[in-house]
Every structure is written in C-alpha cells, then in structure tokens.
Amino acid sequence: MMEIGRRAFNQGLTGALAAGLMGGSVHAAHAYTGPNVIIVRFGGGVRRSETIVGKKSYAPYMLNVLARRGTLIPNMTIAQLDGVDTSHAEGTLNILTGRYRGYSKVGSQGLAPLLEPDAPTLFEYVRKAFDIPAHQALLVNGEDRPQEEYLTYGGHAHYGVSYRSEVIGLFRYKLHKFRAILEDNTAPEDELAGAVKELNALKAQDYRGTAGDSSPVMQHFWDSWRAQYGDTGLKNPRGDRLLTELAVKAIRELKPRLMMINYQDPDYVHWGNASHYTRAIGIIDQGLKRLVDTVDLDPQYRERTVFAVVPDCGRDANGLMSVPFQHHFNTRSSHEIFGLFFGPGIARGKVLDKPVDQTSIAATIGAIMGFKASGAEGRALSEILT
Amino acid sequence: MTLTAAEEAAPTQPNRARGLKARASGLFSIVIAIALALTPVTAVLVLGWFMRIMRRETALTLVRHETPGKKRSAALEDFARIGELAGMQRFPGWWHGLMETLLAGTRATAALAIATLPFGALLLLAWWAGWENSFNKGYEQAWVGPLLALAGVLVAVFVLTHLPMALAHHAAVRRIGAIWDVQLIRRLISRVRWRYLLFTLFMVVASAPVYLAQAVPTFIESVFPHLATAGPEEIKRFAGRWHLSFTVYLVLVLLILRRWSARLYARAFMAEAGQAGAYARLVHGEVGSPAGAEVPKPPRRWPGLLTNLMTAALWFGFIAALFTAQFANHAWWNWVNSPISGLPWVFRPY
Numbered sequence: 001m002m003e004i005g006r007r008a009f010n011q012g013l014t015g016a017l018a019a020g021l022m023g024g025s026v027h028a029a030h031a032y033t034g035p036n037v038i039i040v041r042f043g044g045g046v047r048r049s050e051t052i053v054g055k056k057s058y059a060p061y062m063l064n065v066l067a068r069r070g071t072l073i074p075n076m077t078i079a080q081l082d083g084v085d086t087s088h089a090e091g092t093l094n095i096l097t098g099r100y101r102g103y104s105k106v107g108s109q110g111l112a113p114l115l116e117p118d119a120p121t122l123f124e125y126v127r128k129a130f131d132i133p134a135h136q137a138l139l140v141n142g143e144d145r146p147q148e149e150y151l152t153y154g155g156h157a158h159y160g161v162s163y164r165s166e167v168i169g170l171f172r173y174k175l176h177k178f179r180a181i182l183e184d185n186t187a188p189e190d191e192l193a194g195a196v197k198e199l200n201a202l203k204a205q206d207y208r209g210t211a212g213d214s215s216p217v218m219q220h221f222w223d224s225w226r227a228q229y230g231d232t233g234l235k236n237p238r239g240d241r242l243l244t245e246l247a248v249k250a251i252r253e254l255k256p257r258l259m260m261i262n263y264q265d266p267d268y269v270h271w272g273n274a275s276h277y278t279r280a281i282g283i284i285d286q287g288l289k290r291l292v293d294t295v296d297l298d299p300q301y302r303e304r305t306v307f308a309v310v311p312d313c314g315r316d317a318n319g320l321m322s323v324p325f326q327h328h329f330n331t332r333s334s335h336e337i338f339g340l341f342f343g344p345g346i347a348r349g350k351v352l353d354k355p356v357d358q359t360s361i362a363a364t365i366g367a368i369m370g371f372k373a374s375g376a377e378g379r380a381l382s383e384i385l386t
Numbered sequence: 387m388t389l390t391a392a393e394e395a396a397p398t399q400p401n402r403a404r405g406l407k408a409r410a411s412g413l414f415s416i417v418i419a420i421a422l423a424l425t426p427v428t429a430v431l432v433l434g435w436f437m438r439i440m441r442r443e444t445a446l447t448l449v450r451h452e453t454p455g456k457k458r459s460a461a462l463e464d465f466a467r468i469g470e471l472a473g474m475q476r477f478p479g480w481w482h483g484l485m486e487t488l489l490a491g492t493r494a495t496a497a498l499a500i501a502t503l504p505f506g507a508l509l510l511l512a513w514w515a516g517w518e519n520s521f522n523k524g525y526e527q528a529w530v531g532p533l534l535a536l537a538g539v540l541v542a543v544f545v546l547t548h549l550p551m552a553l554a555h556h557a558a559v560r561r562i563g564a565i566w567d568v569q570l571i572r573r574l575i576s577r578v579r580w581r582y583l584l585f586t587l588f589m590v591v592a593s594a595p596v597y598l599a600q601a602v603p604t605f606i607e608s609v610f611p612h613l614a615t616a617g618p619e620e621i622k623r624f625a626g627r628w629h630l631s632f633t634v635y636l637v638l639v640l641l642i643l644r645r646w647s648a649r650l651y652a653r654a655f656m657a658e659a660g661q662a663g664a665y666a667r668l669v670h671g672e673v674g675s676p677a678g679a680e681v682p683k684p685p686r687r688w689p690g691l692l693t694n695l696m697t698a699a700l701w702f703g704f705i706a707a708l709f710t711a712q713f714a715n716h717a718w719w720n721w722v723n724s725p726i727s728g729l730p731w732v733f734r735p736y
Contacts, residue, residue: 143523233525234525234526238522238523239521239522239523265521268517268520268521270713271513271517271520271713271716272513272517272712272716272717272718273514273517273518273521276517276518276521279521280521316604318603318604318606318607319618319621319622319625320603320606320621320624320625320628321603321604321715322715322716322717322718323715323716323717326604326714326715328605329604329605329607329608330605330607330608331605331607331614332607332614332615
C-alpha cells in the first residue's frame with residue numbers, strides 16, 4: 001500500500017517533491033510517483049442533511065462505508081465574503097484554485113456566467129510540477145454545463161493553457177464525432193451538412209478556444225466510445241450516470257493521476273421536484289461505489305488512490321418554501337458543505353470536527369501529490385493523515 | 387374606505403350614526419373575510435361573499451343607470467321596492483345569508499374549476515413532464531413538456547381574457563354554466579373594450595404582490611437576515627405574519643377589483659341589451675333587447691380585435707410572471723389556482 005506519510009505531506013507543502021516549480025518547463029518536470037487523486041464534486045449543490053446526516057442521508061454508501069475508510073469533515077464551509085457566490089462554477093473554482101473570488105467573469109451563455117480562473121488550478125500545478133500528460137489530468141464534465149469545460153486553466157503568468165487538463169464529456173465527444181463524420185466524408189450530403197452545422201454550433205460555445213483537435217490518445221478514447229455507443233446519443237448512460245461511465249472508462253484506458261468528476265444533477269431540484277434532488281444524490285452515491293470498486297480492482301489504482309469528495313456548494317434550508325433547495329441567495333445553509341478524504345495515508349474512521357474552508361481542498365491535494373498550491377488561500381489539512 | 391355601506395342603515399337613524407354603524411359593520415365583515423381567506427376550505431366562503439358583493443354591485447349599477455344622476459343611497463332604497471333585489475339592500479355580511487354565501491361560493495368554485503383547471507392542469511403537467519424529462523435526459527420525449535406548456539399558455543390566455551367578465555356574469559345570474567356563455571361574454575367585453583383593457587391592466591398589476599409573496603421567500607435571508615439563525619418556531623411565526631399580510635392585501639384588492647368588474651359588466655350589459663328594466667331581464671335570462679326596442683349598434687370590429695390582443699398580451703404577462711415565480715419558488719398548487727382570479731387564498735406551504 002502506498003502511504004503518504006507526514007514527511008512526504010510536509011514536503012508537498014513546500015513543493016520540495018516537485019521540480020522546476022518556478023519557471024521550469026513542463027519537459028523538465030519529474031515523473032510522478034505519488035498517489036492518484038480523484039476529486040468527486042458532489043454537485044450541483046447539496047445540503048449536509050441529505051448527504052451526511054444519519055438516517056436522513058440519501059448517500060448511504062458514502063456515509064456508512066466510505067466515511068469509515070477515511071476522514072469526514074462535516075463542518076466544511078464556503079466563507080461568507082463579499083462577492084463569494086454559492087454556485088457551481090464558483091464552487092468548482094474554489095476547489096480547483098484554493099481561492100475565493102479567484103476568477104473573473106468574462107461573459108455569459110444564457111443565464112450561466114462564463115468564468116476564467118485568475119489563479120492556477122490544481123491541473124496546472126500538477127502538470128507543471130510533474131511530467132503528466134494532459135489526458136492524465138482529467139476533468140469529467142456533464143453535458144448541462146459546457147461552460148465548466150473551460151475552468152481547467154487560469155491566467156497566471158507561470159502556468160496557463162500549456163498546463164491545462166484534458167476534458168471528457170459529451171461536448172467533447174460530439175466535437176470528435178462530427179469531425180470524424182466530416183473527415184470520413186462518406187455520409188449522405190444532408191448528414192454532412194448537418195455535421196458542419198452542429199460542429200460550428202459546438203465551436204461557438206468554446207469561448208476559450210481550447211476545444212481544438214484532440215491528441216491521438218483522446219481520439220482513440222472517443223473512437224472506442226463511438227464504437228460502443230454509436231452516434232445517436234440514445235444508447236449511452238445519461239445524466240450523472242454518464243459521468244461515472246466516462247470516469248470508469250478513463251481509469252481503465254487513460255490512467256489519470258489527477259481526475260475531477262463534476263457531478264451536477266441534484267441541481268434539478270431548482271425546478272420544484274424534490275425527488276430529483278434526493279434521486280440525484282443516490283445516483284452520485286452509486287457512482288461513488290462504482291468508482292471505488294473500479295479503483296479497488298485495478299492494480300495501478302488499488303491502495304494508490306486518494307479520493308476527495310466535496311460539494312461545489314450547499315443549498316438553502318428555507319422554512320418558508322415548499323421546496324427549500326435553492327442556493328443562489330447567499331443563505332447560511334448554502335455555505336454549509338462537507339468534505340471526505342479516503343485512501344492510503346488518510347486517517348480511517350476519523351471525523352475532523354472543526355471548521356474547515358472549502359479552499360483547503362486545493363492545498364491539501366497539493367500536499368498529498370507533492371506540490372505546493374502556492375496561490376491557495378486555504379491551509380493543507382495535516383490532521384487528516386494517519 | 388372600500389365600502390359604501392353607509393347608505394344601508396335604517397332611514398330613521400341620524401345620517402352620521404347610520405354611516406358609522408354601516409362602516410363598522412363593513413369593516414367587521416372584511417376582518418372576517420380576511421380570517422376566512424387564510425385557509426383554502428374557508429376561502430370558498432370568501433369567494434361566495436365576493437359573488438354576493440358583485441351581484442349587488444351589478445344591480446346597483448343597473449338601477450342607478452335607469453335613472454341618471456341617482457345616488458347610491460337612493461338606488462339602494464329602490465331595492466326594497468324591486469322584489470328580486472330586496473335581499474340585496476344591505477351590504478353582504480356573514481351572519482345573515484351564510485347559506486347563500488356558501489352556495490354562491492360552491493357554485494363559483496365549481497365554475498372556476500371548470501374554466502381554469504384545464505389550463506392549470508396543462509401547465510402543471512408541462513412543468514412536471516418537462517423537468518422530469520430533462521432530469522432523465524429523455525431526448526426521445528423532449529417535445530412533451532414544451533408542447534403541453536404551449537397548449538397551457540394558449541388556453542390560459544384565452545380563458546383569462548374572458549374570465550373577469552364571465553365571473554361577473556356568473557355572479558349576476560347565479561348559474562354555474564353562465565361562465566361558458568362565451569358568445570355573450572365576448573359581446574359584453576366588446577361593449578366596454580377600453581375600460582375592460584384598463585381593468586385587466588390593473589388586475590395584472592395587482593397580482594404582482596401575490597407573486598412577490600411567492601418569490602421573495604427564496605431570498606428571505608437577504609431581506610430579513612435574522613432568519614438565518616432563527617429556530618423553527620420563530621420561522622413559523624414569521625411565516626404566519628407573512629401569510630396574513632398578503633391575505634389582507636388580497637382581500638382588500640379583490641374588494642376593489644370584484645366590484646369594478648361588476649360595474650363593468652353592468653355597463654356592458656346595458657350597452658348590449660338596452661337600458662329599460664335591464665336587471666329584471668338579466669335575472670330572468672332575457673339577454674338581449676326587448677321586443678320592438680331599438681337594437682344597439684354592434685361595436686366596430688377592428689378596435690375590438692386590437693383591445694382583445696392587448697388584453698391577451700396582459701394576461702400573457704400574468705402567465706409569464708407565474709412562470710417566473712415558479713422558477714424562484716415552486717409550488718404545485720399555484721399552477722391550478724391564482725388567488726387574484728380564482729379562489730382567494732394565498733398558497734402557504736409551511
């Protein structure tokens with residue numbers, strides 16, 4: 001079993017394990033030998049009461065099985081600061097950069113803001129510190145929020161687009177599919193014209209210009225997906241089950257060292273059906289089980305993988321509403337989340353029962369992987385170690 | 387003061403004492419109406435009370451217009467001499483005529499259900515089907531929700547465009563089926579089209595606080611920060627005060643709107659059927675001009691089309707506000723009842 005150990009953790013805090021941290025090129029970086037890390041964004045927005053509170057929880061596997069394998073942080077919060085919004089892209093960037101308000105709004109698509117991180121993300125830190133290709137620093141994203149595909153790199157002078165992660169999701173698959181149809185050029189004319197139209201529409205959503213041609217590894221990944229599920233989009237798993245399927249396929253084929261899975265379906269509760277919320281929590285819980293089972297069966301991952309489970313934001317607990325689960329209005333409950341770490345080197349069956357900031361996730365993961373998330377405001381949580 | 391019940395006191399009393407007693411009595415009736423409007427079951431009685439008020443207002447308007455310049459008090463005294471109207475001389479209270487109020491409320495609830503439940507059910511199912519499908523990524527049935535919503539909005543706009551006049555007609559003739567006298571209702575609207583348009587504008591604007599009552603709780607902690615740390619009992623007390631405040635508003639604004647719509651109805655009826663003996667003919671179902679009387683000219687068509695479209699646009703705004711409020715704070719009941727146009731009860735989920 002790979003153990004992180006306090007010494008390695010402390011070295012990670014200073015970045016001593018990484019090479020070329022300041023100004024070095026990606027080619028000069030060391031091979032990565034530390035633990036794999038899988039961040040599960042328990043999104044989009046969940047309350048403690050339906051996830052980590054005893055009999056009320058709709059995530060029994062996480063609470064009753066995984067929490068015993070690691071350290072539960074029931075009092076994690078998003079700080080109440082001016083300009084801190086409790087929403088999905090914002091929460092994702094809090095996790096990835098370790099900073100509040102570490103982003104700029106560069107536009108909007110419909111009601112969704114388009115954000116760009118101002119600080120380096122975990123993907124950039126790890127890829128700059130170690131020789132890890134983009135497809136092994138992965139973001140798994142859902143189809144409802146394509147704008148979150150572009151949260152993978154910031155505008156920091158020493159990091160940036162060269163160190164961004166690869167993204168997998170239906171948006172990327174569709175780009176691949178339409179490009180393949182056009183390259184193949186054997187489809188009927190109307191289908192080809194349709195493919196051109198669809199491809200242009202997809203490209204128009206790419207507000208950071210990073211959804212260009214994919215690497216041969218990713219092309220192979222999508223080719224095999226296409227061979228399995230076809231072009232209709234009606235045969236592959238849907239919603240958050242799709243994210244689990246993509247993540248499992250990635251573990252088997254791409255062997256990511258750092259992967260973040262952006263679950264999001266609890267957010268459907270906005271529209272008034274409370275069962276969508278509880279059902280979606282259950283689906284994420286089952287997704288966690290499948291991920292853990294996959295990791296436990298894979299020699300490259302078994303006992304070499306640390307999981308970090310954290311919501312992007314909480315939700316309201318508003319006694320004046322029949323469905324009290326919004327999250328956009330800065331209520332106390334929407335700032336209240338939780339964290340769960342488990343894997344080698346993480347204390348088992350422990351409850352870290354003190355206030356912890358969401359921004360501590362990045363610093364902690366940096367320390368676990370052996371790099372210093374220098375832009376992070378939060379502290380690394382050494383208490384979670386064995 | 388919304389009541390003009392001052393005229394109703396016994397003529398033997400001095401004017402001042404009569405007025406004070408009538409006002410106190412009217413105020414007491416309103417307080418009871420507010421209390422009854424706090425629950426959906428007792429709100430049926432409040433609806434019946436409004437129907438009685440509307441019927442009386444229609445009669446009063448018709449009688450006054452038979453003799454131009456006649457004061458309300460004089461017209462009310464005339465009621466005693468007209469057999470059909472004798473019972474309406476006094477402003478509807480709660481102790482006398484409770485059974486009549488209950489019957490009127492039950493009839494109106496049934497009539498409103500027939501008129502509004504179809505589109506309410508369509509909108510409710512559209513919302514449910516649309517998000518259910520979206521959650522399950524059911525691309526194959528993606529059309530169901532939007533199609534139901536489109537149908538619901540179209541039916542809603544059509545029904546709501548006619549509903550205030552239809553409800554006034556229903557209140558006057560006391561027949562459940564009166565709400566479906568579509569041809570007559572359309573003719574009546576065309577007789578007072580600009581006034582009806584103005585009335586619709588006020589009705590839609592008056593619905594805004596009711597929608598706010600639904601939407602504002604979503605960000606209530608921003609408005610009342612102490613609620614962030616309030617316990618369940620304090621929340622419950624706050625919720626009670628919140629509900630009562632908007633119920634007070636609802637009853638008062640409906641007192642204005644319902645009587646206004648009744649006066650519009652009376653005016654339209656006279657324009658359609660002629661002046662003489664209008665009320666007597668109305669209660670006997672003789673809608674139209676008496677034999678041998680000069681038939682009033684039908685209104686011109688194009689201005690009618692224009693005002694109908696504008697009225698429909700206002701009701702579309704009303705439905706758009708409903709969707710917005712539902713986005714902020716969803717409650718299934720609010721698809722099937724609007725307190726401003728239907729059962730006078732503000733939904734309380736807590």
